[in-house]
Amino acid sequence: MRIKRPDSKNAQDLVLAAKREMEFTLTLKVTEASSSTLIRNIYEAFRMLGDALLVAKGVETTDHITSIKELISIDVKTTRPIQVIENLRRLRHNINYYGYQPSTADANDVLSFAKDNFPLIYEAVSKKISK
Numbered sequence: 001m002r003i004k005r006p007d008s009k010n011a012q013d014l015v016l017a018a019k020r021e022m023e024f025t026l027t028l029k030v031t032e033a034s035s036s037t038l039i040r041n042i043y044e045a046f047r048m049l050g051d052a053l054l055v056a057k058g059v060e061t062t063d064h065i066t067s068i069k070e071l072i073s074i075d076v077k078t079t080r081p082i083q084v085i086e087n088l089r090r091l092r093h094n095i096n097y098y099g100y101q102p103s104t105a106d107a108n109d110v111l112s113f114a115k116d117n118f119p120l121i122y123e124a125v126s127k128k129i130s131k
Contacts, residue, residue, distance in 0.1 A: 004058045011056035011129040015122065018048035022118050026111070035107035036095050042114045043092040046071060046085050049125045056129040064089060076124035078117045088113075 025041040028034055050067030053074070054060070061067060068089050072082045088110060094100035 004060050006058035007055050008129060011052040012126075014048045014052035014055060015126055015129065018045040018052070019122055021045045021048070022114065022122075026115065030104050030107045030111065032101075032104060035102040035104055038107045039088070039095060039102055039110050040092055042110050042118075043085075043088050045114075045118065046088065046121070049121060052125055052129055071121070071125070074121070074124050074128060076120055078120055080113055080117065082117070082121070084113050084117075 021041055022045040025038060025045065028038055028041075030038065047064055047067050050069075050071035051061070053070045054067060059066075068085055072085055074082075076082065091100075091102065091106065091110070095102060
């Protein structure tokens with residue numbers, strides 16, 4: 001990690017990019033072929049929210065773990081534990097680095113979490129970085 005000057009404009013841009021990515025991803029149909037892409041895109045949208053929190057604080061990181069830890073540390077009431085995002089990070093890691101092929105059930109579970117909780121987490125992050 002490297003300490004930089006806080007950048008609220010860049011943080012807001014990351015939050016908006018995460019929202020756009022999520023909105024697009026939610027339009028994709030769940031199939032065996034699309035499961036990996038859906039899971040990776042959803043994970044990236046959540047990771048960008050974590051990055052936005054760090055950028056707003058003036059912290060530059062080179063790994064995803066720090067971004068996800070920052071995101072799951074926010075105070076937000078979600079329908080499922082926010083720590084599910086850490087499981088999503090591991091799932092995406094297995095897809096990218098070990099060739100894991102997620103099932104449509106995996107993708108539907110991740111989609112369900114994202115549909116229910118991304119808007120809540122997005123709002124919490126937006127409020128936090130605009131302070």
